[in-house]
Amino acid sequence: MADKLLEVVQYILGFGPTVMLPVVIFIMALCLGVKIGRAIRSSLTIGMGFVGIFVIFDLLGTSLGSATSDLVEHAGIHLPVIDLGWPPLAAIAWASPIAPFVIPMTIIINIVMLTLNWTKTVDIDLWNFWHFTFVGALVYSSTGSFMYGLIIAGITAVITFILADWCAPMIQKYFELPGISLPTLSSVIFFPIGVLGNLILDKIPGLQKLHADPETIQKRFGIFGEPMMIGFVIGGAIGIAAGYDVKGILNLAINLGAVMLIMPRMVKLLMEGLLPLSDAVKQFLNKKFPNRKNLYIGLDIAVAVAVGHPSVLSTALLLIPVGLILSIILPGNRLLPLGDLTNIWVPISMVVLACRGNIVRSFIIGIPCLIANLYVASSVAPIITNIAKSINFPVKTDGEFSSLLDGGNPYRFWAVKVFEGNYIALALIPIIFVTCFILYRHTKKSWDIA
Secondary structure, three states, rough: HHHHHHHHHHHOOOOOOOHHHHHHHHHHHHOOOOOOHHHHHHHHHHHHHHHHHHHHHHHHHHHHHHHHHHHHHHOOOOOEEEEEEEHHHHHHHHHOOOOOHHHHHHHHHHHHHHOOOOOOOEEOOOHHHHHHHHHHHHHHHHHOOOHHHHHHHHHHHHHHHHHHHHHHHHHHHHHHOOEEEEOOOOHHHHHHHEEEEEEHHHHOOOOOOOOOOOOHHHHHHHHHHHHHHHHHHHHHHHHHHHOOOOHHHHHHHHHHHHHHHHHHHHHHHHHHHHHHHHHHHHHHHHHHHOOOOOOEOOHHHHHHHHHHHHHHHHHHHHHHHHHHHHHHHHOOOOEEOHHHHHHHHHHHHHHHHHHHHHHHHHHHHHHHHHHHHHHHHHHHHHHHHHHHHHOOOOOOOOOEEEEOOOOOOOOOOOOHHHHHHHHHHHHHHHHHHHHHHHHHHHHHHHHHOO
């Protein structure tokens, strides 16, 4: 029975987000009373916007991925653990034994939390439930307890919805995404880290006055401060560091400049498609729950923000060479950051949000985040490799592998250690809870949020 359910889940998820999300949006729109013509237009617009985002993202990944590989070869870097990126980890998560149980469990958790007024996020991003599945698979593999795996998957969903609610008003204000929250585990846990880092930088003389965001850069440097020019310059610099010839440098520079120019327009197209559903959700909830206001539609970080915001991409591009340097000089690091190095924008987007687009501060805070991710990804590589072997997952490497982004996620590492009974991890539970509560109170006050 479980095997059949797993096959059904994998078949549905096999459609991918470009098909799944429009279908979910269409069904939800009809259920909420949106006219069929408007529902079709809205869902197809979202699907087309999704395709556009992934085309541009593919351009970014292809261009930067090749440049990063060439840069590694040019620098002569050799490390034993291979970074295969997040896609194999997502596939492993969906192929794990607990996967069929996590989707219905997460949906039930979300409904219960909405009913009890414990969350405002209506998470329609079914694809990214793999984040909850993966942490469950890690705990299951490290402890041998199937029940522990399900428990941590459920706890992770609850924590993610709470964190998504916390930063949603800031996301809507700064990124201009009305009615949206971003319950993506690989990014949202970095919001409190960004807030804490920002507060620390406020206390450091000299650093506290450093400020650079796309708007101030553009005002100061004119055309050379425009997002496409920033992408062009950073792309050229990466091309030079990778040892490219003039043709290769210019191609990379043009590609990154194009990403900076086109991506925000694709995000706007996606938001255009979401508006009818957002309006319908508000009307429905006002009728059914007159005391409930400001519920959010939960979306993937890659769809809603991604590299669409110039300050996010600028910070991420600056951190890519830093990540390579850190992998070489950090004692004990075993990960060669290739597959996910170009995805730094995922965690850094929430740091940028916490810093209100200040690229200087985001860059500084991003460095310790990178260090933590490198060490965590190195540490969990044996567990990830063992999971892959246990389910006969085809991996194109004979050695250990991991992922800078999701293999290096600090929350997942902490969760594994908690269920392994590590005393330090257990002692951190109340400390992290109290710290997050203080940071939550601070953001409400500093952002003037009711």
